[in-house]
Amino acid sequence: MMRSHYCGQLNASLDGQEVTLCGWVHRRRDHGGVIFLDIRDREGIAQVVFAPEHEDVFNKADRVRSEYVVKVTGTVRLRPEGAVNPNMASGEIEVDASALEVLNQADTPPFPLDEHSEVGEETRLRYRFIDLRRPEMAEKLKLRSRITSSIRRYLDDNGFLDVETPILTRATPEGARDYLVPSRTHAGSFFALPQSPQLFKQLLMVAGFDRYYQIAKCFRDEDLRADRQPEFTQIDMETSFMDEDDIMAITETMVRNLFKEVLNVEFGEFPHMPYSEAMRRFGSDKPDLRIPLELVDVADQLTDVDFKVFSGPANDVKGRVAALRVPGAGSMPRKQIDDYTKFVGNYGAKGLAYIKVNERALGVEGLQSPIVKFIPEANLNTILDRVGAVDGDIVFFGADKASVVNDALGALRIRLGHDLELLTCQWAPMWVVDFPMFEENDDGSLTAIHHPFTSPKCSPEELKAAPQTALSRAYDMVLNGTELGGGSIRIHDRKMQQTVFEILGISEEEQREKFGFLLDALKYGAPPHGGLAFGLDRLVMLMTGANSIREVIAFPKTQSAACVMTQAPGEVDSKALRELHIRLREQAKVE
C-alpha cells in the first residue's frame, strides 16, 4: 500500500509519527513563504505544511495545483494554539512534509470543490466523478454502505438467504411501464426488465427456500419525482409460513436496529393505521405523523346551504367536504392565503375557502371569511366545535371529489407543517394496513392497489361479489410521510389467483400466456407466503436528510430518465438494429 493512513484518520495521538498520505490537493495556500496543502481522500482532509528550508520539496509543492493526485510523507505535529480547526477531523494536527510525489496532474476542475459553490445539477451529474469527491457526497455514499451492511447482517442473522433473480425477464406488473430489451435470438420478441423480483421470490417460496432477500435492482418507466428513479434498489424480502403481523414485526425490528446502529436513533411505537383512517384524517395513504394537523369531515353540515361549491360535493357520494384547523395561525396575511390557494390548485382544487376565527364569543361578527355568509350560524358553530376552533385559529376548507380534497388538503397540511414549523418530533414511523384490494378507474374497470398477487381478506366468492369494498392483506411502512416499503401476504391458492385476474379483466388466455408459470406453481404445493420490499434509495435519502433521491445514488438518472455523463440512452448503429430486426420509423422531415 502506498499510504500509511487516511487523511481523516490523523489525530493528536499520532504526534511525532511519520505518515504517508495519498490523495487529491483540495486547496493550496501560500502564507508568508510557507505553503499549506490540504490533502483530501475518502476519509477526510489533512493539512500539510511545506517550509522553505526543505527547498526541493517546497519547490515541488509550489508547482502543484488543485486536484493533482499526490503522495506526501511527513511528520505529524500538533498545530499551534489558535490554529486548531474544530470542524476538521484532523484539525488538531498538521503534517510537516519531508517528501512529495506528484502521481498525476489534473486540469482545473469544471467547478470548485472547496466550498459550497452553486453548481447546476446537470454539470454535477456530467462530471459525477468529480462531484463525488466532495466530502458531503462521499459521506452520503458511505452512510449508504453502512445501511446495506447493517441490513444484510440482520437478514443473514435471521436466516434469510440472499438469492439473485433475473434482470432479463417478462413483465412484472407493479403499475409502471416496462423497460423493454429486444431479443436478437428471438426476432420480434422482447424481454422486460423487472419492476420488482415479485414473482421470482414467490417461486422461491414454492421451491421451499422459506426466507429470501435480495438487494435488488428494479426498473420502472414512470413519472419521476424527487423520490423516484427509473432504476432504483429494493431491499426485497419474502417468507413462508408467516402472517402479516409476523412479517411486520421482523421487518420493523430490522428498521429499528438499522436506525439504532447507524444513526443512534431509537424509535417509539409504530402505530398501525387502517388505510381508511389515514385517508380520512390526513388525506394520504402515507401520512406524516410529525405534523399535528388533521382533516375533519363537515359535509353533513353543508348539504342544504345555498352555496353550490359546498353543497355539491356534500351531496355527492364521491364528494368530500373537509376542514383543516391551523391553531394560532389566524393572523396569516392575505398574500400567504393566496399562495396556498395557488398551491392547492396544483392538486386540482378550484379554490381554498377559509375562516379566520377572531373572537368566537361575537358569533358571525367574530369570524373573518368570504364564506360564512352562506352558512347558517348553527351549522357554523357545529363545524367550528367539531374542529376545535378557538380564537386566533384559521380553518381551511376543501370541497370537491374526495380524491381532490384528499390530495389538496393532504398536501396543504404538509406544507403548513413545514412553513409554520409545527413538526412535533424528528421521526414518525408507522404502518398503514387494511388497504382496499382494488381502485376503480374512470371507465369502471379495476386496478390492483398493491399488485395482482396480493391476498384479499375474504374468500374468492366474497371477493367476486363485492370487489370494490374488499380489503387486502397488504401493509406499507411509512416514515415521515414517505412510503419506505410495502408488501403483502400473497395468494397461494390457484382459484383465488384466477378470481383476482378475472376481476382485473385478464382473460383466461391472457392469464395462461402471461402468468402460466405462476398458475402452474400454485398447483404444485405452494406454501402460504408473503413479504415486503423497502426502497433502499428512499431509506438512505431519509437517513441522510438529502432532499432528492439523486443525492444518494452514485450515478443517477436525470428527471428525464437520462444519464448525462455517459449520454445514455444512445443511438445504436444500423447493423445492431438489423440484427434485432428493428427498423426505426422515419423521422418526420423538418421543413
Ligand SMILES: Nc1ncnc2c1ncn2[C@@H]1O[C@H](COP(=O)(O)OP(=O)(O)OP(=O)(O)O)[C@@H](O)[C@H]1O
Ligand atoms: N421509481 C421508484 N424509485 C425509487 N423507489 C421506488 C420507486 N418505486 C418504488 N420504490 C420503492 O420501492 C418500494 C416498494 O415498491 P412499491 O411497488 O410498493 O412502490 P409504489 O407504491 O409504487 O411507490 P410510490 O408510489 O411511492 O412510488 C416503495 O415503497 C418505494 O420505497
Ligand SMILES: N[C@@H](CC(=O)O)C(=O)O
Ligand atoms: N414487490 C412488491 C413489494 C412486495 O409486495 O414485496 C413491490 O415492489 O411493490
Ligand SMILES: [Mg+2]
Ligand atoms: Mg409505483
Ligand SMILES: [Mg+2]
Ligand atoms: Mg407501494
